[in-house]
Every structure is written in C-alpha cells, then in structure tokens.
Amino acid sequence: MPNSKKLIIDGAESSNIWHFVDDETPLAEAPAIISLARLQDEGAELVAAGKKLGVILRAGEKQGEDVHALKPFLDNLAVVAIEFPVYRNGRGYSTARILREQMGFRGEIRAVGEVLFDQWQFMHRCGINAFEVDADVSLEAFNEAMDELSAAYQPAADPQRGILWRRHN
Amino acid sequence: MYRYDEFDHQLVAERVEQFRGQVERRVSGELSEDAFKPLRLMNGVYLQLHAYMLRVAIPYGTLSSRQLRKLAHIAREYDRGYGHFTTRQNIQYNWPALARIPDLLAELAEVEMHAIQTSGNCIRNVTSDQYAGAIADEIEDPRIISEIIRQWSTFHPEFSYLPRKFKIAVTGHAHDRAAIKLHDIGIVIVRNEAGEIGYEVHVGGGQGRTPFIAKKLAEFVPKDKLLAYLEAVMRVYNMLGRRDNSYKARIKILVHETGEEEMRKLVEAEFAQIDASKMLEVPQAEIDRITRYFEPPAFETLPAESAAFNKAQADDAGFAQWCRTNVVAHRQLGYSIVNISLKPIGGVPGDATDVQMEAIAELAEAYSFDELRVTHEQNLVLPHIRLDDLKAVYDRLVTHELATPNLGLISDAIACPGLDYCNLANARSIPLAQEISNRFADLDRQYDIGELKIKISGCINACGHHHVGHIGILGVDKKGTEFYQISLGGSADEHASLGDITGRAFTEDTIVDAIETLVETYVGLRHADERFIETYRRVGLTPFKERLYAE
Secondary structure: OOOOEEEEEOOEEEOOOOEEOOOOOOOOOOOEEEEHHHHHHHHHHHHHOOOOEEEEEOOOOOOOOOHHHHHHHHHHEEEEEEEEOOOOOOHHHHHHHHHHHHOOOOOEEEEEEOOOHHHHHHHHHOOOOEEEEEOOOOHHHHHHHHOOOOOOOOOOOOOOOOHHHHOOO | OOOOOHHHHHHHHHHHHHHHHHHHHHHOOOOOHHHHHHHHHOOOEEEOOOOEEEEEOOHHHEEEHHHHHHHHHHHHHHOOOEEEEOOOOOEEEOOOOHHHHHHHHHHHHHOOOOOOOOOOOOEOOOEEOOOOOOOOOOOOOHHHHHHHHHHHHOOOOOOOOOOOOEOEEEEOOOOOOOOHHHOOEEEEEEEOOOOOEEEEEEEOOEOOOOOEOOEEEEEEEEHHHHHHHHHHHHHHHHHHOOOOOHHHOOHHHHHHHHOHHHHHHHHHHHHHHHHHHOOOOOOHHHHHHHHHHOOOOOOOOOOOOOHHHHHHHHHOHHHHHHHHHHEEEOOOOOEEEEEEOOOOOOOOOOEEEHHHHHHHHHHHHHHOOOEEEEOOOOOEEEEEEEHHHHHHHHHHHHHOOOOOOOOOOOOOOEEOOHHHOOOOOOOOOHHHHHHHHHHOOOHHHHHHHOOOOEEEEOOOOOOOOHHHOOEEEEEEEEOOEEEEEEEEOOEOOOOOEOOEEOOOOEEOOOHHHHHHHHHHHHHHHOOOOOOHHHHHHHHOOHHHHHHHOOO
16 A cells, blocks of 8 residues: 555454555565456365455456455455545445445455545445555544435445434334 | 425435535536546536526426525526426526525525436436326325435445436326336336335336337335335446446437346345345335325315306306316316416527416415426426316416417427537427417317327437427438438337437428428328327338328
8 A cells, every 4th residue: 555545444444464465466475455367266275274365456448346255255255445446436335235235254355546535434334344545634624524414215235224214113 | 295304304404515616616616527427417506508507406397486585596696597307307407606606505495396306327317197185096106205215316326326217107007107117127116016105116118219118027016115126237237337438328228238037136136135125115104105295285165167267268268278288187076186377489498587487376375275296298287286276376377478278289399408408419499389279370280180199309328308209300410411300100108119210310391391291291191189199100101201202
C-alpha cells in the first residue's frame, strides 16, 4: 500500500500487514494479496504450504473479475480486496454482497482504489469492513460519514433492518 | 396520498444536511467538480448550458395542493417564476443558484418532497399512471407498489453507482398510460387465474440512440416476491452491465446482447438465491399501512347525470368542447377526471408559472380532495372532480390560460428542453413545438385531425420520446445547422412500437410544412373514425414517404 493511503478496519485505524504482490514476484513470508489468476494457478500449493491468502478482484476493462471464482478457495482466504477503479464504478457493491450473503465469507473485505467519503456508508452496508482511504482522512471524518444516514429503507449485508420492516415490531 | 412518518422525515432531512456538507466542500475546493458531479447528480442538480438545473421528484406523479403551492413558491423565490414539468412526472427549475440549493431542498422537505435520485446512475423516481385510483377497471392502484418501490430503491446501498441510470414504471390498468415498455423495468399489475394479484415484469426497454421495446421476463411475480425479483434484475445488471462505453451501458443493451432467454435464466438464478433468504418480503402490516394512504377519498353518492353539467355544456360551446377533449370518465358515478393542458397554443410544453401553480393548487383543494397528478405527457390532472363542479373548475382554468382543449391533439406535443437549455442538444425543440402549435392553432382543424401524438427530441438521447411519437421529430446537427428527422408510427401505450424513419431530414424552414404534408396525407387516406396511428399501421410508410419527398 502506498504511503498516501491509510487503512481503516472495523472503524479503527489499522496497520496494514498485507502486501499486494504481483504475479512475477515470489511470495515471501509476509501475508500477500495476490491476483485471481495467481490464486487459481498456485492456490492449491499455497494452501498446502499452510499460507493464509489474500486476493484482489480487479475491475477490468469491461466487466471485472467474477467473485464466484473464489468458491474453491474461500476457507483459506483471509482477505478479499475489491477494486473500485473510479467512484462511479459500483460493481464492487454487488460483489461484496454476494461474497457475504451468498458465499458466507466472514473474512476481511477491503475496498481499494477510489474509495471516497460518500461511498463508505453504502460500502459498509454491502459487507465491506476494511477501507483503503487517502492518508489525510481522519478517523473522525470517516465515522461521521458512516453516520450520515441514520437508517435505511431496505435490508442489505449489515445487521440493520430496513424501515419497511422496522415499522412493525 | 402517502404521508411521511418519522423515518421518512428524518432521512430526507439528513440527506439535505449531507448535501449541504457536499456543497460546502465543493465551494471550498475540497471536492473537485469531478468528484462532486456524482453527488450533485444524485440530488438532482445538473449543470446545463447557462446554469445549474434542479430536478425535483414527484413520486408516481402525485401531488397535494400544499406541495404544489411550495413548488410555486420555489419558482418565485429561487427561480424566474416558472417551473417545467417533465416526461418523468418531475418538475425542473432552470435557474437556481448552487449555494441556495440546500435551502431550497430544506423547504421541499417541509412538504415531504425531495430531489433524491432524480439524476445520476441510480434508480430514478418511479413513474406511474396519472389516472391511478380514479379510472375504472383498475386491477389495483399502482401507487401502492410504486411507494414500496420508492422506499426500497431510496439510498439503495448496492444500486447507487450502476452502469447507467435506471427507470421503473408501473401501471395497474390494461391501457398503459405510463409507457412501461419503454422503461428499464416496466411493471404491469395483473390478476392470475386464481384471482391473486401479481406483477408482469418487462425488462430492457428504453429510447435514446438505440431504442428497444422491453422484453417480458416474468409473466407473474407473486406480490410478496416483487422486491426480490427487482433486486435480482438489478444485481444481474450491476454485475454484467457494460461500463466501458456509456452508450452501451443501459440494461436494454445487456438484454439485447445477452439474449432474452439467457437474461431470464440469469435473473431467475439470482432471484432463487435472494428469495431463499425471505429478507425482501415486506410485512403484510406494512403493505396494509401503505395501502390505507391510497384508499379512495370520501366520494359522495351521486347520480350518473348532472343537470347543471348538461345545462352548462348546452350554454357554453367552449366548455362543451373542453369536456370532450380534456375530461375523462371516472370510476365513481357523478365524478370525472380533468386534464389540465400545459400546452397553450404557441406556448412552451410543460411550463407553468407560479401563479398558475397556485391557481391549480386552489382548485385541487376546493374540488379534487386535495389531489393532483403530473402526466408523462407534460400535463396536469385533477383526478376527482364532481360533474356538478366542472364548469366552476373550467372557468377558473380559463382565467389562468389553462383551459386549452387540446388533450391528445396535434398541439399537445411532448418536447424536451432542447438547445434552449440543454448542453447535449443538437437542435431546438421548444420553438419547433411552438411553431407546429401555431400552424395548427385552429381548434376545429385539430378536432378534425383527431388524436395525433407529436414528440420532439433535440438530440438522440430522446428525452422528448420521438421514437414513440405517432409523428416523432429528432433534431440533428449537420455541419452546424439544425435539421429535423421524422419518424412515423411510434407508440408508447400497451401496443408500444418504435417509429420508422421517413428519410432525409428537413431544415428548420421546411419541417413544419412537412408535418402539414403528413397530416394531409393521413386525412386523405383515413377511413371513417380511424386515428392517425391506425391509418399508419394499415397503410405503412410508403404513401407518407411518397408525398413527403415528392418533387
């Protein structure tokens, strides 16, 4: 992670122990976030070697990588990073919900890329719990953004129930 | 009509404060215009040719008189004394100052209104039938499910940054007045053989540069499954819709490229997953709560005939004519549905001044159970007027130049804002609508021509619905000169069809003559009582084309 970024996990500033490693660089001891292609190629060996793995789903030119491809590796994945190449590319919101709600992933889901103030609350509602944000973002500002809307009409991946349901009981 | 509870009030108020913060961060320079853009768009703020434009949502086109009075107040205090009703049942203000928009939104919130999701790549304001709750033979009032969809889609965390904008329309009547087949999702309320109410779901319709009629993806989605089904469609679209080219990003392109059959399979697979969780089944108590807001008003028991009404028609030919064109039968004996034309001869389609809005609000309060509707054809409706009161309503409308008896006629055109306001436009739309209206100003001639829907767009984005005009007109730019291309035979109702392009485009100086030629051709070809669209469907493009391009 470049120095201009900071990591907020579950509402607290966290040091980043995970490193993005490209497909050519051999994996060292440090926990690594690798590409989907490398996970598919080397995943079985890495798991056999007892490594905890992280993977990044890239946004791609046209459609982005398919979260369903992670299925065989879910038990050994600690981190899934989802790339948001620009704020207006919101495909990752669906990726995160599928990962949490349909695939039952309980590890860290990290938003990387263009991850701005006005997206954090919605990302969090979709199951993203780790945010790679600009270094000058204060934790206070982050938490303020998280509270901008006090309720939601609809259910999502977070525990809050939609207003359409909360009105009754 | 629906009233906010504390949750609705709170969320709208929070949104105003959120946007106030965003405007402040934009003004201070903390936010770049690029980063501010999606935020202002999600609050209905566009940057147009000359100024910011604000689009205010009118959910499923229903307004109270209090709300319309507030819209009049905003026109006066924040704009230049008028507002523009749009084809999506919204109202637009063309001249508000950005710094004052948060205050404007706070005023709207006082009357349970907002500009949330009236632009941007999110689920837009849900539109519906302007005669909902007033017309006979409705299966169910479409505003009930529209309100549930409004709430479900508001601040949807997953679907706020879609590949492109997303429009949903609902009809509860076999005769479609909401153009549902030209929407990203069109919903028809239906009853199955067991007598249960459910939803037919059409997906992938739309206009723009590549128009499509929606495909019917589901014949019958049971009542309690609709939100799960909608979420499935949205998720398939958000995952697979194209983001590499904004012209190919609407769901209509995904449906077209994927194929109807495969698209249905994808949606059904996703639906099975979502439905299994049961989490989108709205509690019956909540459906009942919302339904109660749309129960019929306290209609009086009246005879089918009104002596006063009959006499007024006999005494005043102008009134009688207005009744024939602008008044529609009501489900309740002794009542009627009144259409207020916002298309005065030579006027700007869809514009209303603050004074006019206040006059209409007063009429709604006095005579229509406080209710008003906006139509996608850019007119207003007083949905529940007693026959006994029609003359009094008419007289007030005449005073305010709101009684043009031209509903559905050639001068009742849809037109987008065009080059007078919009920075996408290639050509002017409003002046052309005005010219056509002036050319056919003679009402007797308009009645003789009969129903004829002219729809004018100033560019290929088709905001003026030209693809589905009986006569559609598209403004194109050729080397800096405005030209107008004509298409014929489009329709936006339950028999939706896309128009056929006639051929070479016309100049500003020849387009109105061309329209006249088309009208004359129709008059010469029609069988007794045949409408333009029926004649066109019978004879096809050729005879029109021959006359149009005859040397």
